[in-house]
Structures are given as structure tokens and as C-alpha cells.
Amino acid sequence: MNKTSREKFAALSFFLSPMILMVVLFYLVPLFMTIYISFTRMRNWNVEKYITEFVGVYNYQRLFYMFQHDPTFKAVILTTVVFVGITLIINVFGGLALALATFFISEKPASTFRLLWLLPRMSPIAVYSLVWYYFFHGSEIGTLNSILMKLGIISQPIPWGQIVPWGAWSIIIFVNGLVGVSFGMIVFTSALNQIPKELVIAARVDGASAWEISRKILIPLMKWHFLYVLTWQFLSLLTTYPHIFLLVQWDLVNRDYGTTLALYVFNTAFGRGEQDQGLAAAAAVILSIMGIIGGYVTLKVLQFEKMMKRPRGDF
Amino acid sequence: MKDVETRPRRYEWIVILAILLASLPLILGFSLLMLSSFSREMVTNLDLSSFHFTLENWINVFQGKLATTGGIRTNILKITFNTLVVALGVSGVVTFISALAGYSLSRIDFRGRKHMMVLLLILHAFPGVALIVGVYLLYRLTFPQNPDVIRLYSFFYVILARAALEIPMSVWLMKGFFDTIPWEFEWSGIIDGASRIKVWWKIMLPLIKPGILAVALFAFLAGWQDIIYVRTFLIDQTLATFIEANIEAEYSHMPLIAAAGTLYLLPTIIFFLTAQQILLQGYSGGIKG
Amino acid sequence: MVKIILKEITKKFGDFTALNNINLKIDDREFMALLGPSGSGKSTLLYTIAGIYRPTSGRIYFDDRDVTEVPPKDRNVGLVFQNWALYPHMKVFENIAFPLELRKVPRQEIEKKVREVAKMLHIENLLDRYPWQLSGGQQQRVAIARALVKEPDVLLLDEPLSNLDALLRLEVRAELKRLQKELGITAVYVTHDQAEALAMADRIAVIKEGKILQVGTPDEVYYRPKYRFVGGFLGNPPMNFVEAEVENGHLKVYESKIPVPAQYRELIEKLGIKEVLLGFRPHDAEVIKGIGEGLIGEVYSFEPLGREQIVTASIGGTFVKVFAPEGEHFTFGEKVTVKIREDRIVLFDKKTERALEFLEE
Ligand SMILES: Nc1ncnc2c1ncn2[C@@H]1O[C@H](COP(=O)(O)OP(=O)(O)OP(=O)(O)O)[C@@H](O)[C@H]1O
Numbered sequence: 020m021n022k023t024s025r026e027k028f029a030a031l032s033f034f035l036s037p038m039i040l041m042v043v044l045f046y047l048v049p050l051f052m053t054i055y056i057s058f059t060r061m062r063n064w065n066v067e068k069y070i071t072e073f074v075g076v077y078n079y080q081r082l083f084y085m086f087q088h089d090p091t092f093k094a095v096i097l098t099t100v101v102f103v104g105i106t107l108i109i110n111v112f113g114g115l116a117l118a119l120a121t122f123f124i125s126e127k128p129a130s131t132f133r134l135l136w137l138l139p140r141m142s143p144i145a146v147y148s149l150v151w152y153y154f155f156h157g158s159e160i161g162t163l164n165s166i167l168m169k170l171g172i173i174s175q176p177i178p179w180g181q182i183v184p185w186g187a188w189s190i191i192i193f194v195n196g197l198v199g200v201s202f203g204m205i206v207f208t209s210a211l212n213q214i215p216k217e218l219v220i221a222a223r224v225d226g227a228s229a230w231e232i233s234r235k236i237l238i239p240l241m242k243w244h245f246l247y248v249l250t251w252q253f254l255s256l257l258t259t260y261p262h263i264f265l266l267v268q269w270d271l272v273n274r275d276y277g278t279t280l281a282l283y284v285f286n287t288a289f290g291r292g293e294q295d296q297g298l299a300a301a302a303a304v305i306l307s308i309m310g311i312i313g314g315y316v317t318l319k320v321l322q323f324e325k326m327m328k329r330p331r332g333d334f
Numbered sequence: 335m336k337d338v339e340t341r342p343r344r345y346e347w348i349v350i351l352a353i354l355l356a357s358l359p360l361i362l363g364f365s366l367l368m369l370s371s372f373s374r375e376m377v378t379n380l381d382l383s384s385f386h387f388t389l390e391n392w393i394n395v396f397q398g399k400l401a402t403t404g405g406i407r408t409n410i411l412k413i414t415f416n417t418l419v420v421a422l423g424v425s426g427v428v429t430f431i432s433a434l435a436g437y438s439l440s441r442i443d444f445r446g447r448k449h450m451m452v453l454l455l456i457l458h459a460f461p462g463v464a465l466i467v468g469v470y471l472l473y474r475l476t477f478p479q480n481p482d483v484i485r486l487y488s489f490f491y492v493i494l495a496r497a498a499l500e501i502p503m504s505v506w507l508m509k510g511f512f513d514t515i516p517w518e519f520e521w522s523g524i525i526d527g528a529s530r531i532k533v534w535w536k537i538m539l540p541l542i543k544p545g546i547l548a549v550a551l552f553a554f555l556a557g558w559q560d561i562i563y564v565r566t567f568l569i570d571q572t573l574a575t576f577i578e579a580n581i582e583a584e585y586s587h588m589p590l591i592a593a594a595g596t597l598y599l600l601p602t603i604i605f606f607l608t609a610q611q612i613l614l615q616g617y618s619g620g621i622k623g
Numbered sequence: 624m625v626k627i628i629l630k631e632i633t634k635k636f637g638d639f640t641a642l643n644n645i646n647l648k649i650d651d652r653e654f655m656a657l658l659g660p661s662g663s664g665k666s667t668l669l670y671t672i673a674g675i676y677r678p679t680s681g682r683i684y685f686d687d688r689d690v691t692e693v694p695p696k697d698r699n700v701g702l703v704f705q706n707w708a709l710y711p712h713m714k715v716f717e718n719i720a721f722p723l724e725l726r727k728v729p730r731q732e733i734e735k736k737v738r739e740v741a742k743m744l745h746i747e748n749l750l751d752r753y754p755w756q757l758s759g760g761q762q763q764r765v766a767i768a769r770a771l772v773k774e775p776d777v778l779l780l781d782e783p784l785s786n787l788d789a790l791l792r793l794e795v796r797a798e799l800k801r802l803q804k805e806l807g808i809t810a811v812y813v814t815h816d817q818a819e820a821l822a823m824a825d826r827i828a829v830i831k832e833g834k835i836l837q838v839g840t841p842d843e844v845y846y847r848p849k850y851r852f853v854g855g856f857l858g859n860p861p862m863n864f865v866e867a868e869v870e871n872g873h874l875k876v877y878e879s880k881i882p883v884p885a886q887y888r889e890l891i892e893k894l895g896i897k898e899v900l901l902g903f904r905p906h907d908a909e910v911i912k913g914i915g916e917g918l919i920g921e922v923y924s925f926e927p928l929g930r931e932q933i934v935t936a937s938i939g940g941t942f943v944k945v946f947a948p949e950g951e952h953f954t955f956g957e958k959v960t961v962k963i964r965e966d967r968i969v970l971f972d973k974k975t976e977r978a979l980e981f982l983e984e
């Protein structure tokens with residue numbers, strides 16, 4: 020190495036080593052540890068006892084067996100599929116609708132609404148869950164119940180979250196759907212703001228309605244962003260669990276039909292009662308494989324690499 | 335769209351009304367919670383006759399009384415402080431690391447740069463739950479023997495582990511901010527004899543102050559709102575675990591929890607009032623190339 | 624104070640060749656202008672001299688020292704950017720002092736030098752301000768002061784005047800030229816404004832698509848362009864070109880015939896060339912009403928400019944612009960004769976668009 024490349028190396032180490040250290044410590048090492056655990060009989064975090072007790076692919080076999088025969092686990096898989104599918108649709112189209120709606124109204128109410136819809140993402144998860152805990156509560160203190168009772172639609176309070184499967188599903192989809200909508204909203208809004216105003220003005224002059232402008236001009240120009248929100252949000256929904264964790268913990272929703280695969284992993288590893296980290300790790304590994312494949316496909320589809328400009332200068 | 339001639343007012347009101355209607359559960363839920371914190375009983379049943387104004391809940395929260403009858407005492411201030419330590423810690427670590435890494439990814443051409451950026455994107459999308467099992471094992475394996483430092487270590491660990499989760503996205507966000515600074519500033523410094531580190535410290539950091547603020551703010555919120563990591567790693571309680579533990583407890587006086595929840599929501603509200611632009615723009619900037 | 628020698632410099636960005644085999648010698652204390660259209664590679668060449676870009680091949684010498692591999696900071700160059708790049712978070716004083724601080728110059732010395740250079744540029748009273756509190760012209764002076772304070776061997780300027788309004792530009796232009804001579808510093812000045820290059824430079828290098836087309840004094844470049852492009856790029860309005868055929872000692876342009884200019888007679892004979900481009904500057908010809916000796920055409924338009932007027936004449940469909948005295952009156956479509964000063968005619972080969980006298984180079 021000559022002098023300049025040595026200097027460059029020194030500078031790079033300075034700038035990058037903290038990040039690399041973090042990535043190694045909290046991503047790569049844990050990933051290997053998770054894979055490792057998935058081949059042991061680890062349970063109840065009894066590390067001393069089980070860390071060397073290898074069981075081969077036993078945990079994976081169990082998962083496969085459960086997938087075929089265990090009704091609880093089947094419920095979890097079904098819940099995951101329904102949850103991801105429906106929430107994804109709500110997120111993408113809800114975000115698009117919000118972005119378009121706020122695009123056509125004046126700036127002040129528009130940014131107020133956008134801010135309001137950021138609330139679910141920005142508020143502490145415990146508070147957010149608390150809000151919905153009361154909203155969907157099964158007794159008459161539940162907001163939804165009391166509204167429906169006042170309107171005379173129901174006479175008895177209904178424990179919504181315990182109605183399986185759709186009651187529980189509706190609640191977790193609703194709660195997480197609200198969080199996800201803001202992502203699409205922000206991305207679409209910034210995309211809309213990049214569209215040359217002249218296009219919209221010209222269409223206005225020609226007498227097009229907001230709906231026509233959206234459908235014929237704005238939405239076609241946002242194809243990339245649409246794909247981006249769709250794929251990214253898919254990955255994110257597949258792996259998210261904090262927002263439904265407390266709803267299940269507090270028994271607001273049914274345990275089996277309120278639990279997605281990600282939450283299942285977490286609860287199996289850290290939940291109340293018997294913990295089974297070996298099994299959790301095996302499920303986590305499968306989830307990771309899906310995540311990595313999904314992430315890679317996403318990057319290819321979105322062609323992120325094209326956007327990565329090279330830095331300038333040769334010093 | 336303010337500079338385009340607007341449609342008839344009536345038309346705009348319809349849209350506003352529609353969004354308002356869609357936002358109603360959100361508005362209702364949060365308002366009822368805050369309202370309940372000032373009431374003797376919960377008002378979530380929408381029955382305003384059960385609203386009796388009182389400051390008792392707030393006073394009790396600050397005095398650390400958990401139940402009006404039972405007399406279980408919890409030091410809410412201490413808990414709030416714990417939450418703050420975690421949030422500030424995460425914010426500090428994330429801001430520092432991403433300000434460093436974001437600069438080099440934006441400005442220095444080196445082999446593997448692209449791969450590193452792609453890797454960060456994949457890590458950002460990576461299932462967090464798959465990591466936490468391993469992160470916990472690492473925690474157990476590195477747990478100190480000395481009981482005096484155990485609690486300190488748990489703070490230290492939860493901050494680093496939670497910060498790590500924010501790093502991929504924050505580095506991208508920060509890189510985006512560095513990208514907006516004209517190259518001439520960099521070149522000017524280099525020609526005058528500054529090293530890269532000097533350029534970063536003396537020229538670039540002052541120029542991207544708004545970006546630093548945005549990243550710090552998002553990381554703060556991430557640390558502040560977290561429940562999963564603090565309940566898994568932290569020995570002390572935070573507002574999140576406090577609320578989690580007391581919801582179903584027989585002895586809890588629910589309006590008191592509502593007050594604690596409202597207190598917990600305070601930074602979010604403050605940011606909403608003071609940093610709207612950062613919040614609205616931050617999320618899109620970070621993830622796009 | 625150094626002499627700069629660029630030897631066969633090529634710079635590629637990926638597959639794109641931004642600089643193509645550049646050879647250039649810039650003398651000590653010389654004011655060299657790099658002139659060319661947008662995207663021609665002027666800035667790239669300047670930054671290569673500064674060391675920001677490393678040439679893909681070729682060498683750079685400062686006097687006898689090979690600086691090709693020397694990092695920017697060890698080249699002792701001062702650079703003024705198009706957008707000036709003043710650090711907005713530093714006051715003017717700190718901006719100017721920054722290069723000295725980086726060199727660990729003692730505090731008092733910094734103070735002294737900053738004041739000196741500020742005085743020279745008439746900005747002593749602005750030292751406590753922030754850049755955004757200054758006008759464009761003032762900011763520009765600060766940028767020059769910052770480049771000069773470290774007493775560089777070479778001053779590099781990248782379109783430093785293009786962000787100023789037209790009047791101010793004229794003023795600063797004169798001042799900058801004088802400053803350069805007073806300091807006796809080697810200067811390389813990038814511009815796409817031909818008037819600026821003509822007015823300020825000792826020599827001009829005309830660049831197009833990463834190649835140097837011609838290097839010479841303003842007079843040489845202006846009156847003896849090597850390429851049609853150079854003639855067409857310099858001057859306002861630029862040089863006129865009309866196609867001509869060589870026919871036994873005459874140039875046939877559309878329906879008119881003029882004798883081959885004396886300075887070209889031998890050359891044309893020797894080259895045996897048949898088709899040429901005839902170039903001449905708008906003030907090297909006159910417009911005579913009616914049909915006479917010269918290029919015959921008709922008035923297409925005329926634009927009074929105060930002291931004189933520009934007449935656009937169509938010669939068989941090719942437009943040429945010629946200056947005419949203010950008093951004369953023309954009408955649209957009127958027949959005129961364009962009479963060219965013979966010694967100022969430049970002939971180009973039609974195919975290669977090179978001036979005939981340089982055709983064999
Ligand atoms: N870092 C780079 N990577 C790729 N291409 C570049 C880079 N820098 C410059 N170029 C290309 O090289 C060519 C010359 O650029 P340069 O900036 O030198 O032009 P210029 O003559 O200074 O033009 P202008 O008058 O517009 O400043 C342009 O086509 C430009 O797109």
C-alpha cells in the first residue's frame with residue numbers, strides 16, 4: 020500500500036468501524052447464534068444445561084409436524100397469511116388514498132391530517148396498544164361496544180377479540196393497518212410533490228377532475244413508488260410483532276388467532292410459561308430465509324443499485 | 335397544491351370530511367385516553383356523565399402511588415428517567431454511528447461500498463425477531479459476574495441492541511443528507527489541506543445539522559417507544575413495561591394508568607408541535623436511494 | 624509560482640472519456656484561460672490540475688516536479704469555485720483563515736495574513752460577517768481571498784464570475800486581471816464566456832469534447848482559428864462561414880466569385896483542394912448597396928446597436944452577419960454586396976473543418 024491508500028484506509032476505518040462493529044455484534048453474531056440454537060434443545064434459557072445439547076434438525080422436524088397436525092400452529096400460519104395479505108392491501112391503498120386526498124386539499128389541513136396519521140407510528144407502543152385495548156374492550160367500558168349499544172345495534176357487550184377467527188383478525192389487522200398506512204402515505208406524498216406541477220395545472224385547465232387527474236396522470240407516474248411500498252411493506256408486515264404483542268399479552272384478542280408467525284417466535288422464546296428457544300430459533304431461521312429472499316428480490320425489482328451514485332474525486 | 339387554483343370550496347370540504355371520518359377512531363381513541371387521565375373513572379364508554387374532573391391521577395402518578403386503595407408504590411419519576419436514559423442513549427449511539435458511516439458511504443469511493451449499502455438495506459428489512467433470540471443469548475453469555483454492575487450493564491446492552499436495530503435505516507438517511515451537500519465544500523477543504531476526518535468534522539457536520547437533528551429525533555422516538563427490547567433486556571422498569579405490567583392487575587386504578595400513558599405520550603406530542611417538517615419528511619428520505 | 628506541464632492527460636469516467644490526450648504548457652506567471660462549451664471537460668481539467676481527479680493516463684508536472692500522484696493538499700494550489708463554496712457556518716475571517724489553520728500557522732500570523740489579503744481585496748470591513756450577509760460580488764472576493772491567503776503557486780478559477788450580474792462581472796474582470804499580474808501568480812481560468820477569455824487571458828486554450836483544439840494568444844485564437852469550431856465559438860457575433868468552390872484562382876460562392884486571397888494562393892495550389900469554407904469576422908467586411916465586387920446577397924434583417932448596426936445578409940440561403948455604420952438605411956430584401964477584407968479571410972477544409980494552413984499538422 021502506498022501513502023495515499025494507507026491514508027484512505029485509515030479514514031475508512033475511522034468512519035466505518037463503529038457501524039461494522041454494531042452490525043457484527045448485533046446482526047451477524049446473533050444470526051449465527053440463532054441458527055446455532057435452532058440445532059440445540061435450548062429451553063427456558065437454561066443456557067448452561069442445553070447449550071451443547073445438539074439435536075440435529077429435530078426442531079425443524081417438530082415445526083414441520085406442527086405445521087401438519089398442531090391446530091394452534093396451523094392457526095398461527097393461517098393468521099399470518101390473512102394478516103399480511105389484508106393489512107398489506109389496506110396499507111398500500113390506504114396510504115395512496117390518504118396521499119392523494121391530502122394532495123388535493125389546502126396545505127394546512129393536509130399536513131395536519133398527515134401528522135395525525137403518523138401518530139400510530141410515533142406514539143409509544145404501550146400507549147398505542149392501551150388506546151385500542153379500551154376501544155375494543157369486551158365489556159361495556161369498550162368504546163366500540165358502548166357506541167353500538169347506544170345505537171341499539173347490540174344489547175350485550177361483545178368480546179370482539181375473542182370471536183375467532185374474524186374478530187381477532189379484524190382487530191390485529193386494524194391496529195397494525197393504521198401503523199402501516201403512514202409509510203405509504205409519506206412515500207406517495209413525496210412522490211406526488213416531485214411530479215411537475217405543470218402536468219396537473221395543464222390537466223386542470225383542460226377541465227379534468229381530481230379523480231381523472233389521479234388515475235390518468237398521478238398514479239401512472241408513481242409506479243415505482245407503488246412497487247416500493249408494496250414490497251417493503253410486505254417484508255415489514257411479515258416480520259412485525261411489537262404492535263400486536265400487547266394485545267395478545269393483555270388477552271384482548273384470542274391467543275391463537277391473534278398471533279402471527281413473528282409473534283409466535285417471540286412468545287415461544289420469551290413468553291410466559293414454558294419457553295422453547297430451540298423451536299423458536301428454528302421458526303426464526305425459516306422466517307429469516309423468507310425475509311432475505313424477499314429482501315433480495317425487492318432490491319432487484321426496485322433496482323436500488325441504479326440509484327447509488329459513485330462518489331466523485333480520486334483523492 | 336396551494337399554488338394551483340383550487341376547486342370549489344364545497345368540494346374540498348367533502349374530501350376533508352372523508353378523511354376526518356376515516357380518522358375518527360384514531361382521534362377518539364387517543365382523546366378518550368387523555369381525557370380519562372383527568373377523570374375519576376375511565377370515560378372510554380363515551381358516557382360523559384362518568385367524567386368527573388380531577389387532578390388526582392396526575393398527582394398520584396408523580397407521587398408514585400399506583401393504586402388508590404392498595405397503596406403499592408412505584409416511583410414513576412424513576413421509571414420515566416429510565417425511559418429517558420434508554421431513549422437518549424439510543425439516539426446518541428445511532429446519531430454518532432450514522433453520522434460517521436453516512437459520510438463515508440456518501441463521499442468516499444471504496445471497494446465494497448455498493449455491497450455494504452445493499453447489505454444495510456437487507457439488514458433493515460431483516461426479521462428483528464430472528465435476531466432477538468441470538469441477541470439474548472449474547473446477552474446471557476456476556477452477562478457480568480459482579481452484581482454491582484448488572485443493572486448498569488443491562489442499560490448499556492439494551493441501548494446498544496436497540497440502537498443496532500435503527501442503524502441501517504439511519505445510515506441511509508444520513509447518507510442522503512450528506513448527498514445534498516455540494517461537492518465543492520469537500521474539495522475546497524481537501525485542497526486547503528484538510529484530511530477526510532477534518533472535512534467531516536469541521537465542514538460537513540455543521541452543514542448537515544438539520545439532518546443530524548432528524549436522525550437524532552427518530553432514534554430518540556425509537557428508543558422511547560420501545561417495549562420489546564426493554565422488557566427483554568432491561569432489569570429496571572420503563573414506562574412501557576410499567577403499563578404492560580399493570581393493565582390486568584387487580585389493584586390498578588385505570589385512570590392512573592391513563593395518566594401514565596399520557597405522560598408517556600408527551601415527547602411524541604411535543605415533537606408533533608415543534609418538529610412537524612422533520613417528521614413528515616424523514617421517513618421517505620431514508621429508505622429511498 | 625510554477626510552470627505547469629500537462630502531458631498526454633486522459634481522464635475517463637467509466638466508459639466516458641472526459642479528457643482526451645491533453646497536452647498543455649502553462650508558463651510561470653501566465654494567465655491561461657480554458658474556454659469551451661458546457662460539458663467540454665474544462666472543470667475536469669482544472670480539477671485534474673488541482674489533484675481532485677487523478678488522470679487515467681498522462682503526467683502532470685509543476686516545474687520539474689511530477690505531481691501526478693501528489694495529493695491535492697501538497698500541490699499548493701488555490702481554487703475558486705463557481706459557487707464559491709464559502710463555509711456558511713464560518714464568518715468571513717474564519718473562512719479565509721481556514722487554510723492557514725489547517726497548516727497550523729500561529730494565530731498572530733494568521734491574523735496578519737488574513738488582514739493583508741482582505742485589504743488587498745477590499746473586504747477588511749466584512750471580516751465579522753457570515754457569507755449569507757454578503758452580496759454576490761463580496762462573496763466572490765472572499766472566495767478569492769481564501770484561495771490566495773495560503774500564497775499558492777497556482778491559482779485555479781472555475782467560472783468564478785458566472786454567478787455575478789453582467790455589470791459587476793465587467794468590473795471584477797478588470798480587477799482580477801490586474802491582481803494576477805501584481806501577484807505574479809500562475810493562473811488557470813475556466814470559462815465558457817469567450818469575451819471573458821479574450822479580455823483577461825494571456826493565452827487561451829479552446830476545449831471541445833475533452834480535446835484541446837487550439838492554444839494561443841487571444842489574437843491568434845481570434846484571427847487565426849485552427850478550426851471552424853473555434854472561429855464560431857469566439858466573437859460576438861461569431862465568425863461567418865460560407866461554402867465556396869475553388870475554380871481557377873477564384874472562390875465561387877453561390878452566384879458570386881471572388882479571387883482567392885493572396886495568402887492562400889500557393890497553399891490551395893499545393894493542396895489541390897476543391898471545396899472550402901470561407902470564414903470572416905463581421906467587422907472584417909462591409910455591406911455595399913447594390914451589386915458589385917464581392918459576395919452578392921440580399922438583406923434578411925438588420926439590428927441597430929447604437930453606434931453601429933448588424934446587417935444579416937442571405938447569400939444564396941447562407942446567413943452572414945456584418946457590421947455597418949449606424950446612419951445607413953437598409954430595407955428587407957434589398958440586394959447588397961458583402962465585401963470582405965481579403966487579408967482577414969480564413970479558409971477551412973470543408974470536410975475536416977480545419978483551417979487550411981494547419982491542415983498538415
Ligand atoms: N464524476 C464524474 N463522473 C462521470 N462523469 C463526469 C464526472 N464529472 C464530469 N463528468 C462528465 O464529464 C464531462 C465534462 O464535465 P465538466 O464538468 O468538466 O464540464 P465543463 O466543461 O466544466 O462544463 P460546464 O461549463 O457545464 O461546467 C461532462 O459530460 C460530465 O457529465
Ligand SMILES: [Mg+2]
Nearest residue numbers: 665666667781
Ligand atoms: Mg464546469
